[in-house]
Amino acid sequence: MNVRRLIPTATIAGAVALGMVALSACSSSDAATKSGGKLAVTASFYPMQFLAQEIGGDHVSVTTLTKPGVEPHDLELKPRQTAQLGEADVIVYLKGIQPAVDKAIAQSGVQNTVDATTLTTMEKHGTEAGHAHGDDDHADEETHAAEDEEASADGNDPHIWLDPVKFAEVAKGVGAALEKADPDHAAAYKKNTAALVTKLDGLNTAFEQGLADTSTKTFITTHAAFGYLAERYGLEQEAIAGIDPEAEPSPARVKELETIAKRDKVSTVFFETLASDKTAKTLAGDSGLKTDVLDPLEGITDKSKGADYVEVMRSNLAALRKALGAK
Known part of the structure; x- marks a missing residue:
């Protein structure tokens, strides 16, 4: 039965109007995600966006909090962006590099949050790890x-994505998280993760040899x-x-x-x-x-x-x- 035929036109128009008001705090991409049936993934900045897109493929709709050309460390979220976080099915981020994002995610109430720092071994660089150079202990x-x-x-260095080996470890964790959040497409996520890890392995080999x-x-x-x-x-x-x-x-x-x-x-x-x-x-x-x-x-x-x-x-x-x- 086509239920919509039983609803008066005026009722439909009113519902549409109410729907537009309800969606005013959300971006058009979020609305499309929900109606399109894709998994709505919000990424904190480009490296996380890349992982979500490569692994999610056609089954996800990815939005990023950090627009191209914006220095991620300096990002301050607008109220609209903070509100949109609550609409995400999955949030992929890297804790420690964007304090404003970390705070907003903690308050978002989203159950499926993926912190990249938990998916690989973090390390200390700089003063904590020591420097091989420098004759004057105080000069720098x-x-x-x-x-x-x-x-x-x-105290850990957050720039794990610049190491292809660690980035591959993070990719595997993101893939597992998408599989859990959207089990209907788990096979696709698993396949895409394997393909991305192969790419990153090749990149690591190129750096090692080069x-x-x-x-x-x-x-x-x-x-x-x-x-x-x-x-x-x-x-x-x-x-x-x-x-x-x-x-x-x-x-x-x-x-x-x-x-x-x-x-x-x-x-x-x-x-x-x-x-x-x-x-x-x-x-x-x-x-x-x-x-x-x-x-x-x-x-x-x-x-x-x-x-x-x-x-x-x-x-x-x-x-x-x-x-x-x-x-």
Whole structure:
């Protein structure tokens, strides 16, 4: 029986009007998700969005809280975004990198929340783990303090997505969470997870082979985001700044970096796409070094050297090989 035929037209019109009011606090994408029958997944920022889209495929509708071009660390949620969180079937986020998001998720009431930091082993980098360089114990205190600001509340470095091995571990956990939330499509999620893990394994192999034989192991970057990557492939990260890539380094830190650059035959100072290259260019100019992009992949924009995570990571590998003098 077609029930709708039994309902007067005026009643239908009224219901539609009421429905429009009820949906006013929700985005059109949320409404489409609910009516389309897809699993509504909200991702905190790009790396989590990438995982949800790759694993969820056609069975999910993914929205992200951090729009392209927005620095994730600085994100402040609008009331509308906070309200939308409660509409999600699943939330995928990385605790410790966006305090405003962490707070909103805790208050959202959503049962299926996936914290990426629980899906792999977190580590401490920066001051906690120690630095291999630096003759003066106090020369880079300001930089190390800034790096520590970047860490999550428990002191761990949150940038796990820049290590393909750890990112693959997170992918498996996200896949399992989607299977649990939407068992009708569990087989598809399992298949997509396996395909993504294969891609990430290939990326890891490319980095291992590409960085195995280089003239130097040290790279200088504005943003202390590459600790996991450096540790995975036997490199040494030296960051100009911590949480703020555009911060001016102290004179002591500049002097130390100049010393490190000469000693370790560093050729390049890296900057990133979502921040100004002013600091990197100033240091490079004073030290006679070149500049290039090393993308922390916190967002994809028109300036990104690739359309997605894998493509940008391969661009990062090419930049590192060139800067480190890979053979």
